[in-house]
Structures are given as C-alpha cells and as structure tokens.
Amino acid sequence: MDLNLRCNCKEGNDELNNKKQVQGKNQSADAFCFNCEKGFSVNDGGYFIVDEPYCSLECVIESIIKEINSDLMIKKMNRENIDLKYLYNSSAKKNLLHLKNHYNLDSTQKERIIEFTKEKRAVYLVELLEKVLYDD
Secondary structure (H helix, E strand, O other), rough: OOOOOOOOOOOOOOOOHHHHHHHHOOOOEEEEEOOOEEEEEEEOOOOOEEOOOEEHHHHHHHHHHHHHHHHHHHOOHHHHHHOOOHOOOHHHHHHHHHHHHHHHHOOHHHHHHHHHHHHOOHHHHHHHHHHHHOOO
16 A cells, blocks of 8 residues: 655655554554644545644644634734634634535534534634534
C-alpha cells in the first residue's frame, strides 16, 4: 500500500520516513489528524475541511477555536467583546459552512458541536455556530 502523507515536521519531509511512522504507529492509519496528530483510517470516518484531515468533530471545532483565538491575540481583541461581523467574515465561518454542507450533520451532531464549544469555554463562538449550523 503506497501512502502519500505530508509531514508537518520542520526537520524533514522524507516520504519514506512518513511511511515508517505510519507502520510503526498504526497499521491502518492513512491520515493524521491536523489537530491532535492521531493516525486514523479514512475508511473509518473522519472529516476533511479545506483539505486538512480531522479524526472527529471535536478536533474540527477545537482547531477552529484555536484559529480564532490566535487571530484575536494577533489583533489584540477581547474574547468577551467580539463583534459578530468579525466572526462572520472569518475563515471559521467558511470552515463551519464546509462542515455543515459536506457532512449533512444531524441535530445530535450539531448539539454535540455546541456543547463541546461551551466546554472549551468558547462561548463567543456559540452564537455563530447556532446561526451557521441551524440556518438553511
């Protein structure tokens, strides 16, 4: 089985080393989660958002939260007073729309996403999630 994996390491981008890592870590892994770096088989599920693989919905949302937090730090914005317009124009909305449109999320999955976001204390993102996930 030939695997073409992209290495996120700065030390090297050797395709042979990537194959050895996959064989050593997990025999059935053909992708690595962009968020937690866990190996998983695409045949067993997973999500691809803008060509980045994620092993679970939680990893997708966690990655979006990290991206927003990073943007907020760079722009020196306060999380408690985020303008919803800013979130509507962010890549987070685009990623959420991609998730909604390509994976036909059911109501249980949507609730799971919102609850997970609250658990991560990203309350500022809940309103955007509700609008994006539940508006048709």
